[in-house]
Each structure stands twice: as C-alpha cells, then as structure tokens.
Amino acid sequence: MSENERPEPFTYDGEVPPGETRHLRYEVGETYLGDPVEVPITIINGTEAGPNVFLTAAIHGDELNGVKVVQEVADRYDPDDLHGTLVCLHVVNVPGYLAQQRDIPIYDQDINRSFPGKERSNTAERMANKIYCRFVSQCDLGIDFHTSTRNRTTMYHIRADVSNPAVDRLARAFNANVILDGEGEATSLRSVATGDGIPTITVEMGKAHRFQRPLIDKAVEGVNNVLAEYDVLPDESATEAKWHKVLGGEQEKRWLRAETGGLVEMEWGPYPLVHEGDTICTVTDHFKREEHAVTAPFTGIIVGVLENPVALPGHPLCHLARIDRETHAEIETEIERGEFDGYRTLGLGEMADGEQTE
Ligand SMILES: [Zn+2]
Numbered sequence: 379m380s381e382n383e384r385p386e387p388f389t390y391d392g393e394v395p396p397g398e399t400r401h402l403r404y405e406v407g408e409t410y411l412g413d414p415v416e417v418p419i420t421i422i423n424g425t426e427a428g429p430n431v432f433l434t435a436a437i438h439g440d441e442l443n444g445v446k447v448v449q450e451v452a453d454r455y456d457p458d459d460l461h462g463t464l465v466c467l468h469v470v471n472v473p474g475y476l477a478q479q480r481d482i483p484i485y486d487q488d489i490n491r492s493f494p495g496k497e498r499s500n501t502a503e504r505m506a507n508k509i510y511c512r513f514v515s516q517c518d519l520g521i522d523f524h525t526s527t528r529n530r531t532t533m534y535h536i537r538a539d540v541s542n543p544a545v546d547r548l549a550r551a552f553n554a555n556v557i558l559d560g561e562g563e564a565t566s567l568r569s570v571a572t573g574d575g576i577p578t579i580t581v582e583m584g585k586a587h588r589f590q591r592p593l594i595d596k597a598v599e600g601v602n603n604v605l606a607e608y609d610v611l612p613d614e615s616a617t618e619a620k621w622h623k624v625l626g627g628e629q630e631k632r633w634l635r636a637e638t639g640g641l642v643e644m645e646w647g648p649y650p651l652v653h654e655g656d657t658i659c660t661v662t663d664h665f666k667r668e669e670h671a672v673t674a675p676f677t678g679i680i681v682g683v684l685e686n687p688v689a690l691p692g693h694p695l696c697h698l699a700r701i702d703r704e705t706h707a708e709i710e711t712e713i714e715r716g717e718f719d720g721y722r723t724l725g726l727g728e729m730a731d732g733e734q735t736e
Contacts, residue, residue, distance in 0.1 A: 383427040388463045390512040394421045397457045404512070406472070406505045415473060417509065420452035420466040428462025428610050429518035433601065434509075435467065437490045437522065437567060439474020439481070440586040444523020447581075447597045454598070455605075462610040465513055471505075478587065480527055491563060493570040506567075514571055519548055519608065520578040521601065522567050528586040529686035530694075533650060534593055537562060537580040539569075540624055544577040551607035552579060552600040553617060555717055558681065558699070559626035585685065621712045623705055625679065630700040636661050636689035638670050643687070646696075649718045650680040651709050658696050661689055676700045679709065 385396035394400045403416035433451060435444030445468060452466040469475045470489060477483045487502035494515075495507030514520060526532035535556040538549035549557050562569045562580070571578040581597055584590040603616040625631075636642070640661040646652055652674040662669045672695055682697035689695060701709065712718060 385424060385427040388421055388423050388430065388465065388516065390516065394423045394463075396423050396427075397425045398423055399457060404508070406508045407501060409473075415505075417470060417472055418468040419513070420464070420468065422452070422455055422457055422460060422464040422466075424460025424462050424610070425457050426461040428460065429608050430463040430465060430516055431605065431608070431610060432465040432514055432517040432520040433467065433523070434470050434514075434520065434567065435523045436469040436475050437471050438488075438524060438527070438586075439469075439471040439476070440478045440528060441480070441523070441525040442586065442588060443525050443583045443590055443593055443597070444581070445469060445475075446589045446594045447523055447601070450594070450598050451601050455611075460605075460610055461612055462518075462608070464605075464610075465517055467509065467513060470509055480586070490567055491565045493565050493567045494574075510567075510570070514567070514576065515574065517571075517576055519544075519604075520567075520571055520576060521548075521552070521604065522578060522580045523597065524580055524582050525584050525586050525588075526582070526682060529684065530682060531585045531685050532582045533681045534581075534583050534596060535681065537568070537582060539572060541627075542572060542577065545572055545579065547607070548577045548604065549579050550619075550622070551604045551616065552581070553603045553620050553622070554581070554596070554600060555620060555622050555712070556679070556681070557622060557624045558582075558631075559624050621708065621715075621717055623701075623708065625681075625699045625701070625705075629702075630676065630678075631681070632675065632698055632700075633694045634658065634672055634675070634696045634698060635691075636670075636672070636693045636695055637691055638663075638668070639688075639690040640664070640668075640670075641687060642684060642689045642695065644683065646680060646683075649713050651678075651706070651713065651718075652680060652698070653677045658698075659684075661695075672696070674698060677706060 388394045405414040407415040435448045492502040492506040494510045495503040540546040568578045583593045605611040606614040606616045678698040
C-alpha cells in the first residue's frame with residue numbers, strides 16, 4: 379500500500395468506515411429453535427490505508443487458546459494505531475463452542491473441512507461459506523488459531539506452506555521456533571484462503587479446553603510481529619528474530635503408536651529433542667508385570683504427545699519429526715539459550731492424528 383492511498387470502508391454486507399471499531403454478531407445459521415447462530419466479530423478499520431488482516435479462532439469449538447488471543451488483539455488496537463484493518467472472528471464454530479466440542483454437534487461436521495463452503499449445502503458448508511465470502515475473502519492475509527484435539531497437547535508451532543513465498547513471509551514474521559511445512563487439508567481455511575491468494579498460516583498452541591497464558595502471550599506478540607512486518611503498525615518493529623526451523627516437507631514425520639493397552643508414562647523431556655533409541659514413554663499393565671518401552675526410531679523433535687495417560691493398541695502416543703545433524707546441533711544450542719524452556723510442561727504436545735489436525 380502506498381502512503382497516499384486513501385483508507386476504504388471494510389464491507390461485508392454491512393460496512394465499517396475508516397477510523398471506526400465495530401463489535402458485531404453476524405448470523406451464520408439457526409438453531410433448532412429457529413434462533414440465530416451468531417459469530418462475534420470485531421472489525422477495527424484503521425484511519426490509514428493498509429492491508430486487511432483476518433484472525434480466526436475456535437473453528438474447532440473446544441480449542442480455546444486462540445479465543446483468548448483474539449479477544450486480547452481485538453482489545454489492544456485502536457483505529458488510530460492501524461494502517462489497514464483487523465478482522466477478528468472470535469469464535470467461528472459457535473455450535474461447537476457452546477457444546478465445548480471440536481465439530482458442529484449436529485452430525486459432527488468439521489467446519490475446517492468445509493471451506494470455502496456452499497450457500498446450499500450442509501450446515502458446516504453454509505457456515506463456512508458465510509464466513510469465507512463475507513469476511514475472509516475481503517482480506518489480504520490471515521492467521522487461524524488452533525490447539526490439539528482433546529486429550530493431547532501440541533507444541534507451539536506454525537503450520538504453513540512455505541513453498542509459497544507470500545506464506546513463507548507471513549510464517550517467518552510470526553516468529554515461532556518451529557514451522558511445520560505443508561499445504562494442509564484441501565478444504566481447510568488455510569489451504570483455501572492461500573489458494574485464493576490470501577496467504578494464511580495456522581498457529582497450533584497447546585491443549586483444548588484451556589487458557590494457557592504463556593502461549594497466549596507468545597501468540598499476541600506473534601500477531602503484533604505480523605502487523606509490524608506488513609506495516610499495519612508502521613511504527614512498531616517486530617521482536618528480535620528468533621531462531622526458527624522449518625520442518626516437514628521432505629523430512630519424515632511419524633506418529634508412534636501403542637502396541638499394547640495399559641498405563642502410559644511419559645519419559646521424554648524436559649526438551650522436545652530425542653535421540654534415536656531414547657525411551658519416549660512406557661506402557662505398563664495394571665499389575666506392572668509387563669512394561670513396553672516406546673523408543674525413538676530416529677533422532678527428532680517431538681511435536682505432539684498424548685495427554686490422557688491410558689492407551690490401547692494403535693493409540694497415537696507421540697508425533698516425531700526427523701531432524702538432520704545440522705538442525706540437531708542448532709536445537710541443542712537453542713536449548714542452552716533457553717528457547718525451549720517450558721516445552722514439556724506447556725506442551726509440546728501433540729498435533730492430532732491424521733485428519734484430526736488443524
Ligand atoms: Zn483445530
């Protein structure tokens with residue numbers, strides 16, 4: 379955006395003029411009772427021109443850390459601060475949020491597998507379509523907040539298709555230690571928006587059903603970094619670039635699964651680095667007669683772990699991403715510098731199972 383460009387209203391099917399903050403509830407459907415289902419949205423349209431940035435939380439209804447991040451971001455900035463517009467969708471999946479569950483309670487539809495949605499399709503697609511057409515598609519870039527699914531926890535990281543230079547810029551600007559590279563599910567918000575030329579990243583942070591303050595603080599700062607990078611906050615500079623690493627793509631990622639049923643004891647930690655052959659956890663029977671150690675098949679970084687301490691055969695225990703020698707040395711240095719402090723307790727967690735991610 380050039381300096382002399384004039385700020386414009388943000389239009390959905392209403393309009394927020396430059397210099398105004400609006401809190402609104404936008405109807406995306408109806409309940410069985412015929413009452414409206416309304417998404418809480420804050421739009422802060424800056425007094426100066428600049429990019430439109432969307433933030434979305436609770437597309438999965440029980441993933442709460444992002445809800446707190448969006449609440450704080452929406453409260454933090456005034457139109458006078460911004461060259462551009464912030465579009466904050468506080469809770470996308472309202473029915474799931476009310477039930478405190480991931481999917482829409484009716485027929486368990488996943489909104490994050492329903493983008494861009496259709497006007498005349500199932501409930502999730504209709505909701506996704508309204509959100510996408512009215513708000514997301516009017517934006518220039520976006521950040522979608524998630525946590526692990528319940529009973530697990532995920533390491534604080536970014537998911538992004540870094541082969542796309544515009545996404546790579548956004549992912550780096552957010553300034554998290556770990557970026558997991560990949561396109562994501564074809565009908566997720568991130569993939570669809572990115573495919574439409576709206577670079578979008580997913581932030582994965584911790585556990586469902588919780589507010590985890592240290593992670594929330596990091597993410598609020600991450601948003602500020604992004605706004606600084608894109609000159610939405612022209613006077614701010616991003617926090618000093620951290621060490622970070624892009625994992626995935628060609629590198630191997632694997633879910634280690636339980637082979638026996640029993641009680642799970644995590645042995646890894648306090649840092650997420652494990653060496654080939656290290657015991658990650660053990661699974662014992664109730665009589666402690668049998669103990670199965672689950673060991674690292676290769677040297678890597680733990681990106682997700684089980685939290686619920688009971689398992690049965692096939693249950694995912696730990697998500698491990700392979701790292702090369704150079705990365706290994708870098709991570710060891712960063713551990714010494716304290717970059718990974720608190721990862722065991724805050725979760726390094728899990729990311730979910732196959733289709734359960736994002
Ligand atoms: Zn999610």
